[in-house]
Amino acid sequence: MSxxxxxxYTKTHEWMRREGDLAxxxxxxxxxxxxxxxxxxxxxxxxxxxxxxxxxxxxxxxKAVSEFFAPAGGEVVEVNERLNDEPNLVNDDPFGGGWLxxxxxxxxxxxxxxxxxxxxxAEESH
Amino acid sequence: xxxxxxxxxxxxxxxxxxxGKMVSFGGFEMPVQYTSILKEHTAVRTRAxxxxxxxxxxxxxxxxxxxxxxxxxxxxxxSKMTEGRAQYTGLMYPEGTFVDDMLVHKxxxxxxxxxxxxxxxxxxxxxxxxxxATAEGVEVFNQSAEYAQLALQGPLATEVLAPLTETDLSAIxxxxxxxxxxxxxxxxxxxxxxxxxxxxxxxxxxxxAAEVWRAILAEGGPKGVIPAGLGARDTLxxxxxxxxxxxDIDRTTTPIEAGLSWIVKLDKGDFxxxxxxxxxxxxxxxxxxxxxxxxxxxxxxxxxxxxxxPDDAEPVGLVTSGTHSPTLGKxxxxxxxxxxxxxxxxxxxxxxxxxxRRAVVVLLxxxxxxxxxx
Numbered sequence: 001m002s003x004x005x006x007x008x009y010t011k012t013h014e015w016m017r018r019e020g021d022l023a024x025x026x027x028x029x030x031x032x033x034x035x036x037x038x039x040x041x042x043x044x045x046x047x048x049x050x051x052x053x054x055x056x057x058x059x060x061x062x063k064a065v066s067e068f069f070a071p072a073g074g075e076v077v078e079v080n081e082r083l084n085d086e087p088n089l090v091n092d093d094p095f096g097g098g099w100l101x102x103x104x105x106x107x108x109x110x111x112x113x114x115x116x117x118x119x120x121x122a123e124e125s126h
Numbered sequence: 127x128x129x130x131x132x133x134x135x136x137x138x139x140x141x142x143x144x145x146g147k148m149v150s151f152g153g154f155e156m157p158v159q160y161t162s163i164l165k166e167h168t169a170v171r172t173r174a175x176x177x178x179x180x181x182x183x184x185x186x187x188x189x190x191x192x193x194x195x196x197x198x199x200x201x202x203x204x205s206k207m208t209e210g211r212a213q214y215t216g217l218m219y220p221e222g223t224f225v226d227d228m229l230v231h232k233x234x235x236x237x238x239x240x241x242x243x244x245x246x247x248x249x250x251x252x253x254x255x256x257x258x259a260t261a262e263g264v265e266v267f268n269q270s271a272e273y274a275q276l277a278l279q280g281p282l283a284t285e286v287l288a289p290l291t292e293t294d295l296s297a298i299x300x301x302x303x304x305x306x307x308x309x310x311x312x313x314x315x316x317x318x319x320x321x322x323x324x325x326x327x328x329x330x331x332x333x334x335a336a337e338v339w340r341a342i343l344a345e346g347g348p349k350g351v352i353p354a355g356l357g358a359r360d361t362l363x364x365x366x367x368x369x370x371x372x373x374d375i376d377r378t379t380t381p382i383e384a385g386l387s388w389i390v391k392l393d394k395g396d397f398x399x400x401x402x403x404x405x406x407x408x409x410x411x412x413x414x415x416x417x418x419x420x421x422x423x424x425x426x427x428x429x430x431x432x433x434x435x436p437d438d439a440e441p442v443g444l445v446t447s448g449t450h451s452p453t454l455g456k457x458x459x460x461x462x463x464x465x466x467x468x469x470x471x472x473x474x475x476x477x478x479x480x481x482x483r484r485a486v487v488v489l490l491x492x493x494x495x496x497x498x499x500x
Contacts, residue, residue: 037164039450040425041459058479060425062163063357063449065479 002118003028004095008071009117013051016111017096026092026099027059027068030121036061038090042103043079050074052109059090068100071111077101083103085092127356135275136335144188144353152244154181161224167452170321173356174280176342176443178333179327183247185254186233190265196230196238199257201310201381203391205376207232212301215280216388217242217250222380222402226250227371229318239314243371246356274335278323278342278351279362281495286346287326288437290338291315295326309334309341320359322366361449364458367417367491373428374415374446374460382406383462384415385490387476413443415466419488420457422483424447424452432461433475436482442467445476451492457483458492 007015013031014101017024032038040060050056050070059066079101083089114119129200132155141148157178160164169175187196196204202215211232216239216246216321231239242250251268258266278287284295293306293315303316305332313335319325321491330338343351360370371373373382380403382390420426427450432439448459459476470489475482 036159036160040423042423060450062361063426065425089471116154 001089003114005114006093008111008113009120010069010071010111011089011120012069012110014068018105022077023072023074023103023105025056025068025071025101025103026094028121029094030118030125031066032091032094033058036063036092037064038087041080041083041087041090041100043083044076046076046079048076050076050103052107059087070083070103072103072105072108073109074103074105076101077104090121135178135179136332137178137180139275140336141178141353146353146355149356151356151486152181154244156181158352158357160356163355163357163361164452165353166354167361169350170280170354170362171325171357171453172324173280173350173352174278174282174286174325174346174350175321175358176339176346177277177279177354177359178275178339179277180274180299180332181243181244182275183250183268184244184273184329185242185251186267186269187238187240187254187264187440188236188263188267189260190236191261192236195261195264196240197394198261199254200228200230201390201399201403202230203394204230204232204238205394210302210304212303212316214301216375216381216386216400217253218397219377220367220399221377222344222377222399222400222406223377224371224375224381224384225371225377227252227375231314231316239279245372249274252319264465272331273329274327274332274340276328276335276342276345277319277321277325279319279321279323279354279451280351281324282346282349282351283323283325286330286342286349286351287315289345290341292449298326308329309338311338313338321362321367322364322491322493323362338480352493360447361452364447364449364460365451365453365491365493369415369460371448378404379415379462380411383411383413410465412465413462414465415446415460415462415494416468416470416487418459418461418474418485418487419454419492420459420476420483420485421473422485424455424476424478426459426478426485427459427484431477432463432485433482434464434467435479436475436484438475438482441477442474445484453493460490463487 141157199214314329430445432443443463451458
């Protein structure tokens with residue numbers, strides 16, 4: 001399936017949606033499918049600073065643990081508290097209700113557009 | 127898309143057709159899940175799930191001295207078994223540790239049928255064959271290629287299997303078995319399993335496995351019975367407090383350390399490893415396998431360090447198995463702890479990705495079904 005065209009993507013399968021100088025961050029449908037059912041989400045503290053590509057938190061499935069990374073440099077201003085009780089949102093609605101964090105963005109580079117990300121996934125799943 | 131060197135069970139095509147995610151396990155290509163581990167786990171606890179366990183090994187011990195031989199290699203006492211009974215036991219090294227854990231089935235006074243773990247089959251048979259070579263009145267046969275094995279586990283298991291066999295399933299009590307037919311094919315039907323639910327393990331010839339698999343799913347499908355993979359098999363057995371060889375028990379652990387004293391019968395006579403085990407029973411052991419639940423957030427997994435205090439640098443033990451428990455809704459696990467810390471209610475810490483998280487020792491099992499009269 002093709003990913004939403006209004007988002008930007010990382011090679012580590014995060015997506016980012018700009019809302020002014022804020023950005024909403026999550027993982028893609030492909031990423032959640034690879035991970036399996038998420039049973040635990042570890043989110044960063046609000047106020048935490050991160051450079052692009054820095055680990056922000058982890059997603060635990062029954063069989064595996066996977067980190068997720070900051071798509072751009074900035075500060076975490078909000079985290080999705082719903083995921084504490086409903087970690088399955090990451091699987092059920094990865095681009096919507098399964099969002100992970102909101103960041104205030106300072107610097108951004110090297111992100112993929114939808115077409116480039118679709119190509120990446122096609123290569124990885126070959 | 128066959129990974130080089132991996133074996134396949136007779137049910138491989140069924141798994142692929144059912145959407146199974148195939149992974150390497152014990153030298154075989156096996157389904158870890160079809161839909162989701164959580165859904166398959168829940169199906170077994172509330173309805174029934176069907177597992178392909180054909181990768182397990184089968185070893186036949188036969189001859190006038192078969193019982194003597196089995197008594198020697200096993201820590202449990204098989205001398206009072208009648209035909210049609212199964213017993214769980216350890217296959218022992220001279221050090222009193224496990225070559226494997228296994229089920230011993232008494233087929234006849236001169237025939238015992240051992241079912242062993244897939245990953246250990248070749249090792250177990252080489253060990254047993256070597257011992258049998260110098261023993262009188264006994265021969266051993268690796269019959270693993272002659273059997274496929276299906277496990278139907280869950281509260282609906284009897285109801286789903288009954289229409290497919292003329293055998294009276296209600297007459298097979300827990301840990302008993304009989305020969306019969308399933309869907310017209312010769313089978314060993316055993317009321318055994320690795321999930322903590324009621325259920326059956328059915329042994330059939332490999333060429334009949336696919337038909338029996340499909341027949342069980344056709345009968346059970348309308349009742350919500352689904353195929354279940356190795357992922358659910360692991361979460362189910364852990365909830366039921368059952369050990370997994372390679373995780374919770376291995377060649378460095380004795381039954382006493384592993385909390386399996388109940389399969390050790392010292393007064394049955396001599397057996398391989400007996401003196402080490404007897405010493406441990408008399409003197410105690412330094413470490414014990416315990417069940418635990420996480421108190422802080424995070425899943426404790428195999429290999430994570432166990433600490434007595436959160437700032438400790440030195441681990442005192444290791445997590446041997448751990449996962450999120452679907453039934454309890456929290457992370458559970460097993461770990462070896464120093465004996466003095468191995469008491470229910472005692473807290474300890476698990477190092478999860480560099481952070482010490484609190485856990486508490488609990489009695490096993492984490493889950494047990496209400497006992498049904500079979």
